Amino acid sequence: MSDEPIVFINGEYLPLSAARVSPVDQGFLLGDGVFDVVSAWKGRIFKLEAHLDRFFDSIQAARLNHAMDRDAWKEAIIETTRRNRLADASIRFIVTRGEPDGVVADPRVFSPTCIVWAAPYVFLADEEKRRGGIRLMISATRGFPADTLDPRYKCLDRLHSQLIRLEALEAGYDDALWLDHSGHVSESAASNLFIVKKGVLYTPAAGILRGITRDTVLELASELAIPWQERKLSAFDVYVADEVFTCSTAGGVLPVREVAGRTIQGATPGPITRALDSAYWEMREAGRYGTVL
């Protein structure tokens, strides 16, 4: 058996080198498609049902009435991960509008391309940054307003977040936060944001991708009796926070030590960040919400 990764594409499990997407696929030409990413840890996929709920919401809103039903996606996600013999994995599933019916494509006529790609799990930040915190810039580029492209679409159009990440990396930061069009904090390229002030946890209420890790952090905060609120936050709130962290499937709970040149006051990671980080990994180690591979 070769060690080449196996990907699922339109009903087939193929070696990566044999899997092909057409150069006229609408996902490739127009970014016309949606996706989601789950992670597996120690042989269990975390919150697969919640990720599938979000994926199907994106499919429904994008009118990508799909070729595969929920059970078929679930099977493809589990089977692709198994075939790659991965216990710790980052698993991306994608549906595009596929090949058009002609040169002037009618978006109502389509044959979706469905892909599952499972890769070994890699943390968003290295060990040093996971322990000591990352540095965030605040980008001059704003996120999409909900009346242009609602951030709840988990869609393939990611050029803006690539540009923002480039801007941050070139300026020597680890990642960037962007603001919405009213100047409120929304999120970063692939993470949601939390701050802590006087023992209370705050996170933006709207203008964001509804992160599954964000929901998990709120659930754990309730279990740990940490008071929390979803509300509008400005950059000022972030500058004067006692603790700041980001969260995502790829990064878990990731402490932030500096935002736009301001060092976050107090220890990094702070006590609430540490408690939530431990609780998150305990939840995963205990197999809560885990789908066994």
Ligand SMILES: Cc1ncc(COP(=O)(O)O)c(C=O)c1O
């Ligand atoms: C823009 C954005 N915000 C937040 C997140 C975090 O979401 P989750 O916790 O579901 O990984 C992501 C994940 O890719 C993202 O792309």
